[in-house]
Amino acid sequence: MRNRLIVGNWKMHGSMATAVDLIMELEQGMESVPENIDVAVAPPFLHIDEVIRRSSNTRLLMAAQNVSAFEVGAVTGEVSSTMLADIGIRFVIVGHSERRSLFGESNETVAEKFARAYFSDLTPILCVGETQEQREAGFTEDVVLEQMYAIIDRIGIKPLLNAVVAYEPVWAIGTGASASPEQAQEVHALLRSKLASESEGQTVATRLIYGGSVKASNSAALFGQADIDGALVGGASLDAKEFLTICKHAGK
Numbered sequence: 001m002r003n004r005l006i007v008g009n010w011k012m013h014g015s016m017a018t019a020v021d022l023i024m025e026l027e028q029g030m031e032s033v034p035e036n037i038d039v040a041v042a043p044p045f046l047h048i049d050e051v052i053r054r055s056s057n058t059r060l061l062m063a064a065q066n067v068s069a070f071e072v073g074a075v076t077g078e079v080s081s082t083m084l085a086d087i088g089i090r091f092v093i094v095g096h097s098e099r100r101s102l103f104g105e106s107n108e109t110v111a112e113k114f115a116r117a118y119f120s121d122l123t124p125i126l127c128v129g130e131t132q133e134q135r136e137a138g139f140t141e142d143v144v145l146e147q148m149y150a151i152i153d154r155i156g157i158k159p160l161l162n163a164v165v166a167y168e169p170v171w172a173i174g175t176g177a178s179a180s181p182e183q184a185q186e187v188h189a190l191l192r193s194k195l196a197s198e199s200e201g202q203t204v205a206t207r208l209i210y211g212g213s214v215k216a217s218n219s220a221a222l223f224g225q226a227d228i229d230g231a232l233v234g235g236a237s238l239d240a241k242e243f244l245t246i247c248k249h250a251g252k
């Protein structure tokens, strides 16, 4: 049985003071979240170290929002996978649609970042998802599979079998309009079946989480679907009570 996973992506919001307030509130509320639910947060890079120090006595896990595709060296402004692992980061988000669209990250770049994370013993959270136009044109399956197969082509299937894949339809991110539980389940089932068919008999431990306007009001229905193993939460993760309610719904 896979533990469900809820990840809060704080994006580029807040200050050191608000990051500390948020983590303290989460820390206090974690007692009410069932033990078998894994909860992680991805603060802005500048706040991570302080957030780790403040949450070192809890079971909150740490994630990074990004990682360099380069290993080490003269790469101004980048943060390497080994640096992340060194300070206690467990997960790293790669291929978020904001990085793909705002920073031109290709499937190849995302695969390189995934590989870097994997070889540094971090668990990559690979984001895949189609735009509204792609969905309307009937290309949802093609898009998400191409994004996933870019990883398999780069490092093979094994690293994906212990990673996290987040299905995040671009049209649902930050819009308030989540995919319906059935729409999400359909894509999750597709991803799960492809992973199984590529797995060469190895255990498929991949957690498939959904992201895109997840809130306390829609999370229970999403978690009611057979292939939804958790959520990647943006906006709602900045409100401790709302985020903790989502975490609790994952336990039902």
Ligand code: PEP
Pocket (backbone or CB within 6 Å): 009, 168, 172, 173, 174, 175, 176, 211, 212, 213, 214, 232, 233, 234, 235, 236
């Ligand atoms: C995200 O950015 O990964 C996300 C899911 O955002 P939101 O929950 O705000 O739609």
